[in-house]
Amino acid sequence: MKIKLLNISKLTFFSVFTATVLMVGCNGNNGNVEDQIEDSVKTDNLSDEFNKAKQVIYGIPSPIETAMLMKRAGAKYNQDYLNPLLNVGNYTTTKSMSLNLGIYSTDLSFASMFEQSQSTIKYLSATKKLADELGILNAIDKSIITRLENNVNNRDSSMEIISETFMNSNSFLKENDRGEIAAIILTGGWLEGLYIGCLVAKNTASNKEMIERIADQRLSLNTLISLMNEYKNDPNVQSILPDMERLKTVFDKIQTSSSNMEVVEKDGKSIISSKSEVKVSTKVFNEICETITEIRTNIIK
């Protein structure tokens, strides 16, 4: 009897284990079955290779890319533009922690890009704290602060460490079916870049390139909204989307026209050439900046 009971409990254990593993394996991959069905239908039609994609990936500018774009557009470092470090203790919900992790990641990249060594270390500590509270600290190398401290005067190394940290967090979230958190972090980072860009443009006499960069964000905003729509059933994403849509309404007032693209070779590198005209009136520019300031103020408080 004892042996029989043991066998039943073993069987129960394995059944529960198997069911659990199956559920975990399927979680977040609801499209797989559909994909398989779709793939079997498509088998005879593989010559239409690029017409239907199995998987769509939305590429949002990362905090590092945003910082690089701002520096290239002539931005100067100003600590006052960044989210004060003292605010880090205010964020207790998943939504506020995720958005502000993105914001601090952009601030960290901004400080590092301008070789602000003390600020770089402090902003890394703030991002580490929020990552810890979001349960993604395991994705980050425990020795990261020491590594950054040892390399803080070398901008290339610092950027490499920040890039690696961001990639580890990003991949950890995606692999653990927490893609919506990754999307919210990217949203926070993107909003901070736009906010800093507005401040730089308003406080710089020669700001043509920065205004162009801000206008370019209409393209990334569309991708960002598409990414967020992937997670529209998530309540946190749902609560952020209206602000993004509001911002899009303002960006849609920018007038654009462009010619077809062609690729030309120059010095062994490809240049994708096209003429485009983007008209941003002062009124629309101010409206973009006012809207982003209002959204960002609500996030960082």
Add this chain to the structure above:
Amino acid sequence: MKKIFIFIVAVTMVAVLPNAANAQCKNFAKKICKLELLPYVHDGIYNATVLSEGETAELYKTFYSGQEYRITICGDENLPPIQYQVLDAERNVLYDNKKHQFAKNFDFKLESSKQLIISIQVQTSDELSDQILSGCVAVLVGFMNIENSFKQY
């Protein structure tokens, strides 16, 4: 009982393998594919997935004028070659790596900022086999550090 045990183990393996493959995919992207980006700085975004031969994926991303970019696409060594095309928003082909011996890297810059589509497909194997090959495919984007970049025009 032994048969049930074997069945359960087999089912468990099938269920666990995709997750193990994901972990391998991350390591592949970080430790192998990322090296292909050098000397460009990785933007920090992780885009990697397990694809089988014939399967496709697409990356939508805005690329900014004046910035010098490298797109690196690499697949597990057991996979057939990875073909990718760079398309504009109207899906006109701007670059096709099949015409460049399935080159992993595409270095470029844009005259004006645009959203581009990177369309990727794992080629089907020429060898006759009843087994469909699958493996990790990573798509990484890097940009040139300002000081290293060639001059804007």
